[in-house]
Amino acid sequence: MNIPDLEAFVAVVETGSIVGASARLNLTQPGVTRRIQNLEERLGSALLDRQSKPLKPTSAGREAYEHGRRILRALADLKASLSPQAEPDGEFRLGIMPYLSDEALAFPLDQLRGAFPRLTLRISSGWSPRLIEQVSRSEIDAAALCLADGLAPPDGLVGEELGVQRVLLVAAPALDLTERPSLTELSRFPWIMNESGCGFRAFIRRSFETARLPFQVGVEALSADLRMSLVARGHGIGIVTPAAFAGSPWRDAVRIVDSPEFRPQVRSWLLHRPPAGRLARPIALFRDALLARLGQAPPLIA
Numbered sequence: 001m002n003i004p005d006l007e008a009f010v011a012v013v014e015t016g017s018i019v020g021a022s023a024r025l026n027l028t029q030p031g032v033t034r035r036i037q038n039l040e041e042r043l044g045s046a047l048l049d050r051q052s053k054p055l056k057p058t059s060a061g062r063e064a065y066e067h068g069r070r071i072l073r074a075l076a077d078l079k080a081s082l083s084p085q086a087e088p089d090g091e092f093r094l095g096i097m098p099y100l101s102d103e104a105l106a107f108p109l110d111q112l113r114g115a116f117p118r119l120t121l122r123i124s125s126g127w128s129p130r131l132i133e134q135v136s137r138s139e140i141d142a143a144a145l146c147l148a149d150g151l152a153p154p155d156g157l158v159g160e161e162l163g164v165q166r167v168l169l170v171a172a173p174a175l176d177l178t179e180r181p182s183l184t185e186l187s188r189f190p191w192i193m194n195e196s197g198c199g200f201r202a203f204i205r206r207s208f209e210t211a212r213l214p215f216q217v218g219v220e221a222l223s224a225d226l227r228m229s230l231v232a233r234g235h236g237i238g239i240v241t242p243a244a245f246a247g248s249p250w251r252d253a254v255r256i257v258d259s260p261e262f263r264p265q266v267r268s269w270l271l272h273r274p275p276a277g278r279l280a281r282p283i284a285l286f287r288d289a290l291l292a293r294l295g296q297a298p299p300l301i302a
Contacts, residue, residue, distance in 0.1 A: 003075065006068045008035035009047060013065045016054025039064075070138055077277030088278050089118035094286070095131040095143035096123060098224075099165065099200065099241055100268060108289035116282050127195070132157070135271050142272040142283050144290060148203045153271050160287055162268040162294055167200055168245055169257035169264075172234040183211055183261045190218025190236035192227045200239055203264050228254065239264060268294070 011021035012032065022029045040047050047061035057065050076090055092112070112121060124140065131143035135157060146165055153159035171177055171189075178185060187208055193201050201217075208215035218236040221227050224244055231238035232253035245251055270287045272279075 002038075003072075005035040005039040005042075006071060008032050009039050009061075010065060010068050010072060012036060012048065012055055013057050013061070016056075018055070066137060066139075073138065073277070077275070079278070087118050088116050088282055090120065090278070091122055091141075092116075092119045092279055092282050093122045093124070093140040093142075095126055095134055095140045095145070097128055097131065097143075097145040097268075098125055098194065098222075099146060099167070100144050100290075107293050108286050111289040112282060112286055115285055119282060132271065135273060138273060141279055142270060142286070144268065144270050144286075146200070146266040146268050148206070148266055151267075153269055156273075157271050158274050158276075160270045162270060162287070162291055164265050165241070165268045165294070166263060166265045167239040167241055169237060169259060169262075170228070170231050170240055170245070170254040171237050171257050172232055172253070173255050174234050175237070177237075177257060179258070181257065181259050183207070183259065184213060186237065186257075186259060186262060187211075187213035187215065190216045192219045192221070192230045192236045192238040193217050194227070195220055195222060200264055200266055203266055204239070207262065207264070224248070225250070 008021060008025060008027070011024045012018060015021050015024060018029050018032050018036075021027075022032045025032065027035075036048065043060070043064065045060040045064075046058055047064050049056050049058050049061075109121065109123070112119065126134070128145040128147060131140070131145045132154060134140045135143050136154070144162070147153070149164070169186075175189065177189070191204070193204075205215050219227075219230050221230065224240065225248065227238050228240065228248050228250040230236070232250045237257065238254075240248065245256075270283070270290065272283055276283050
């Protein structure tokens with residue numbers, strides 16, 4: 001096989017079409033098609049399901065894509081190592097957990113765009129288990145995520161700790177909560193939560209289960225604004241980051257609940273596979289900018 005054929009296949013998988021791949025590679029559509037056919041002939045397998053729209057890889061194609069991404073990444077890293085002062089280019093695929101997105105998608109990404117204008121940033125959002133899996137499989141290059149306090153990233157990944165993240169408990173003033181409710185009192189109310197997979201949700205559930213208290217999710221919703229509106233209308237207790245609370249149009253319709261027995265927190269991390277290669281400087285800049293935004297200092301583990 002040759003590298004141009006592999007680049008064409010990877011581009012088709014990532015754009016979902018021959019048209020998108022031809023635009024990315026500055027090739028004609030027949031040229032992209034020929035390269036895909038060449039690769040399929042050399043590997044002896046159909047790599048694309050041509051009946052699907054957008055185009056999707058077959059089972060053999062998914063495996064070829066994963067190997068192909070690693071090969072292209074290794075070649076880019078080799079080129080970067082031979083030209084250490086060269087400006088990084090290509091894609092930087094970054095996954096961000098929703099609870100960090102308010103901080104991560106502002107100042108740190110502005111810093112990245114300013115320092116590395118030739119990089120194409122591809123930002124996706126997901127929960128910690130999925131992001132860890134994507135980094136491990138080289139589907140994304142780095143991920144900013146949260147883990148329950150006491151948990152560490154899996155072996156084989158570089159994990160840079162970004163510090164403790166806390167959330168505010170919020171409730172409608174009309175909800176029948178005392179000024180400083182106990183964990184037992186909090187357990188009597190439903191919760192307005194994000195979907196399963198959120199580190200804070202796991203922390204809260206574990207805290208209630210350890211105390212042998214019930215934990216009821218009344219509403220599960222992805223949108224932060226929707227969750228805050230439901231809390232404001234008295235449907236249950238919610239959690240929100242300080243940054244999201246400050247910017248919420250519902251902040252004056254809820255009150256912050258101060259429970260001396262229960263202050264949910266998790267640790268945030270920036271994960272990537274070793275070695276960082278051509279993305280070492282962009283990853284380091286994003287880490288430092290995110291730390292500055294979060295106001296923390298970084299111990300490093302591997």
